[in-house]
Amino acid sequence: EDKVVQSPLSLVVHEGDTVTLNCSYEVTNFRSLLWYKQEKKAPTFLFMLTSSGIEKKSGRLSSILDKKELFSILNITATQTGDSAIYLCAVDLTGANSKLTFGKGITLSVRP
Amino acid sequence: NAGVTQTPKFQVLKTGQSMTLQCAQDMNHNSMYWYRQDPGMGLRLIYYSASEGTTDKGEVPNGYNVSRLNKREFSLRLESAAPSQTSVYFCASSDPGRYEQYFGPGTRLTVT
Numbered sequence: 479e480d481k482v483v484q485s486p487l488s489l490v491v492h493e494g495d496t497v498t499l500n501c502s503y504e505v506t507n508f509r510s511l512l513w514y515k516q517e518k519k520a521p522t523f524l525f526m527l528t529s530s531g532i533e534k535k536s537g538r539l540s541s542i543l544d545k546k547e548l549f550s551i552l553n554i555t556a557t558q559t560g561d562s563a564i565y566l567c568a569v570d571l572t573g574a575n576s577k578l579t580f581g582k583g584i585t586l587s588v589r590p
Numbered sequence: 591n592a593g594v595t596q597t598p599k600f601q602v603l604k605t606g607q608s609m610t611l612q613c614a615q616d617m618n619h620n621s622m623y624w625y626r627q628d629p630g631m632g633l634r635l636i637y638y639s640a641s642e643g644t645t646d647k648g649e650v651p652n653g654y655n656v657s658r659l660n661k662r663e664f665s666l667r668l669e670s671a672a673p674s675q676t677s678v679y680f681c682a683s684s685d686p687g688r689y690e691q692y693f694g695p696g697t698r699l700t701v702t
Contacts, residue, residue: 484632487630509689510689512690519696520594520680520693520694520695520696521633521680521693523690523692526689526690566632566633568633570689577623577638577648578623578633578635578691579649580625580633580634581632582630582631582632583632
């Protein structure tokens with residue numbers, strides 16, 4: 479059975495802290511791994527990773543994939559209260575149809 | 591560009607009632623998806639449509655039917671609602687040339 483496991487399930491930090499969110503997977507036919515941020519409503523796309531060891535970066539957020547050890551991390555530096563959200567990791571298994579299997583999500587709360 | 595739109599935003603049903611959730615996208619995407627999101631469960635795929643005229647089951651299809659009316663629209667029908675179908679439903683779409691999915695704002699459904 480394909481599995482995507484995120485940890486920790488929830489996290490509370492203070493503004494300015496750095497956080498690392500984890501996503502591990504056991505799947506057949508891996509094609510890519512995606513990170514999404516979900517605030518009040520719809521998930522919004524952050525990163526897509528297909529190759530091992532290549533860091534994707536956007537401002538204070540960065541992510542990297544390790545295909546040998548089957549995990550990815552999402553780092554957020556100098557956290558702000560606006561980073562409070564659920565962070566979802568998903569794995570694309572089939573490729574052609576972009577059928578995603580999601581983890582349960584990590585709830586991040588950033589306190590002032 | 592409205593992106594992905596969903597109607598209604600909220601709905602309350604009694605057990606046994608039926609209803610159809612509507613989804614439309616204006617990004618000319620071929621693939622469309624229906625997910626449900628329950629607390630602590632992440633997003634789970636109900637049905638997807640790789641292209642107009644095709645639909646396939648996802649992880650949790652029981653109790654649901656779908657129709658891909660045309661390239662823009664993908665509807666989800668609950669024939670006989672049950673309390674276990676209380677959830678937030680998201681529609682998404684994607685371009686086969688790109689892996690990320692774009693989500694609608696969601697429909698919060700309560701079945702009493």
